[in-house]
Amino acid sequence: MKKYEIKRRVEYYEADTTQKLSLPMILNYAVLASKCQSDELGVGQDFHLGRGLGWIILQYEVIIKRRPKIGEIIRIQTFATQYNPFFVRRPFVFLDENDNEIIRVDSIWTMIDMTNRRMARLPQDIIDQYDAKRVKQISRIPNPEKFSDDDQYTERDYHVRYLDIDGNKHVNNSKYFEWMQDVIAPEYLLTHEITYINLKFENEIRLGHTILSQVVQNDNKSKHRIMMENVISAEAEFKWRKI
Amino acid sequence: MKKYEIKRRVEYYEADTTQKLSLPMILNYAVLASKCQSDELGVGQDFHLGRGLGWIILQYEVIIKRRPKIGEIIRIQTFATQYNPFFVRRPFVFLDENDNEIIRVDSIWTMIDMTNRRMARLPQDIIDQYDAKRVKQISRIPNPEKFSDDDQYTERDYHVRYLDIDGNKHVNNSKYFEWMQDVIAPEYLLTHEITYINLKFENEIRLGHTILSQVVQNDNKSKHRIMMENVISAEAEFKWRKI
Structure with a gap:
C-alpha cells in the first residue's frame, strides 16, 4: 500500500x-x-x-x-x-x-x-x-438510511450554477454537501456540530437544472435527498452534536 | 512601501x-x-x-x-x-x-x-x-457605469446561503462575483473570456436574504447590479473578449 x-x-x-x-x-x-x-x-x-x-x-x-x-x-x-x-x-x-x-x-x-x-x-x-x-468484494460502506413514506421533509430548490461545474464538466461533488447543509436552519447549524456524513451518489446532475434538497431532521440526525426531476441524485445521512 | x-x-x-x-x-x-x-x-x-x-x-x-x-x-x-x-x-x-x-x-x-x-x-x-x-485624497477608481432607465436587464434571484457567510459573519465579497457571473448565459461564458471588472459595494447583505442579480449585456460589456429589497447592494461593469 x-x-x-x-x-x-x-x-x-x-x-x-x-x-x-x-x-x-x-x-x-x-x-x-x-x-x-x-x-x-x-x-x-x-x-x-x-x-x-x-x-x-x-x-x-x-x-x-x-x-x-x-x-x-x-x-x-x-x-x-x-x-x-x-x-x-x-x-x-x-x-x-x-x-x-x-x-x-x-x-x-x-x-x-x-x-x-x-x-x-x-x-x-x-x-x-x-x-x-x-479482493473479491471490497468491504462496503453501509447505505445511508432512506426516506420513509411518512417522513415529513422540508425542501429548497437550488439552480445548478455555472461555478458548480468543474473542469470535468460535472457538478463538483462537494456542492452536494453545500445543498444538503444549506437546507437546514442557520439556528440549528450555529448550535450543532457535524460528526458524521454518509453520502451516496445515484445520478449525475448537469448545468442548468434545478435540484431539490430535501431534509428530514430528527434530534441529532438528518436524512438528506437531492432530487432532480423526481429522480434521486444522492442520499445522505448526517449526525450532529449540540455545541 | x-x-x-x-x-x-x-x-x-x-x-x-x-x-x-x-x-x-x-x-x-x-x-x-x-x-x-x-x-x-x-x-x-x-x-x-x-x-x-x-x-x-x-x-x-x-x-x-x-x-x-x-x-x-x-x-x-x-x-x-x-x-x-x-x-x-x-x-x-x-x-x-x-x-x-x-x-x-x-x-x-x-x-x-x-x-x-x-x-x-x-x-x-x-x-x-x-x-x-x-495623501490628501487617494486617487479614485472610476465608478462603474450605472443602469439607465431604458436598459433592458435580465435578472435571477439568489438566496444568501449559509456558506456565503464567512468568519466575519458577512457575505464573502467573492460571492458577488459569482452572482454577477452566474446570471450570464453559459453559452456566452463558454465563448468569452473576462478582461476587466470594476465592482463597487454599496450596502451589505445578510444571511437569509434573497438578492437579485441583474445584468445588461452589450457586445463585449456587461453592467451588473445586486439588489436587496430595492436597494442597490453593489454595481459593476465587466468587459469580455470573444475566444
Whole structure:
C-alpha cells in the first residue's frame, strides 16, 4: 500500500462562519490528495483521460472529530486499500499538528467511460500503481438510511450554477454537501456540530437544472435527498452534536 | 512601501469549467495576500478586532490578461500605496512562473466600527506599519457605469446561503462575483473570456436574504447590479473578449 500525504493551511475562504473548515472543503482536500498521488504515480488525469476513462466517486463516509480552524496546518494522508475489477476503496486521514486524527473519510471509487458515462473495468496497469490489495468484494460502506413514506421533509430548490461545474464538466461533488447543509436552519447549524456524513451518489446532475434538497431532521440526525426531476441524485445521512 | 508576496498553486476546486482560476478565487487570493501581510506586520485580524475595528473593501478594479490554469504556481504581490485618514488604496499584482503580470487588482479599503458598522478613522499606529504614502485624497477608481432607465436587464434571484457567510459573519465579497457571473448565459461564458471588472459595494447583505442579480449585456460589456429589497447592494461593469 503506497501512502501519500499533502499538507494544507486552512484559509479564511475555505472556512464557514464558525471559522472552521467548511464541509465542502473536507471533500475537496481529500480529492486533491488522491489527485496528487495519482499524478505522482504517473497515472493522473491526463493519463486516464487519454484512454477515455475518468474516476468517479460513488460513496463517502466522513467521521469528524474536530474541524480545523483558519490558520491550522493539517496533513491529509491517503492510500488505496482494496480493489476488485470495478471498485476501489480509498480512505483519507486528516491529522492536525499534534498528529491527532481529526477527520477520517472513506470512499468508494469506480471508473467510467467518458463517452457513454458507463462504468468501466479498472485497467490493471493503472490500478497496479497504487499497490492496493486485490479482493473479491471490497468491504462496503453501509447505505445511508432512506426516506420513509411518512417522513415529513422540508425542501429548497437550488439552480445548478455555472461555478458548480468543474473542469470535468460535472457538478463538483462537494456542492452536494453545500445543498444538503444549506437546507437546514442557520439556528440549528450555529448550535450543532457535524460528526458524521454518509453520502451516496445515484445520478449525475448537469448545468442548468434545478435540484431539490430535501431534509428530514430528527434530534441529532438528518436524512438528506437531492432530487432532480423526481429522480434521486444522492442520499445522505448526517449526525450532529449540540455545541 | 512594504511589498508582500504569497505563492499559490491553483487547485482543481479553485477553477471553473474552463480549468482556469475562477473569478471569486481571484478576489480570495488577493484578500489572502493582504491578510498575510497584516499578520506579518503584527496588525492582523486579532489586533484590529481587539480594538473593535474591521477592514472592509469599498471597490475593486481587476484587469485580467490571462487567468492561470489548474496546477500553475503564481505569486500575488501586494502593498498599500496611499492612505488618508479614512481610505487606503491597495494594488495586487499576480505573476506567473515566468514573472509575467497576468492579473492586476486595485482596491479601496476603509475601516469600520464593528458594533455600529459605521466608517472609522484609520488608527495611525496600524496604518504606519504598511509604510504607505499619506495623501490628501487617494486617487479614485472610476465608478462603474450605472443602469439607465431604458436598459433592458435580465435578472435571477439568489438566496444568501449559509456558506456565503464567512468568519466575519458577512457575505464573502467573492460571492458577488459569482452572482454577477452566474446570471450570464453559459453559452456566452463558454465563448468569452473576462478582461476587466470594476465592482463597487454599496450596502451589505445578510444571511437569509434573497438578492437579485441583474445584468445588461452589450457586445463585449456587461453592467451588473445586486439588489436587496430595492436597494442597490453593489454595481459593476465587466468587459469580455470573444475566444
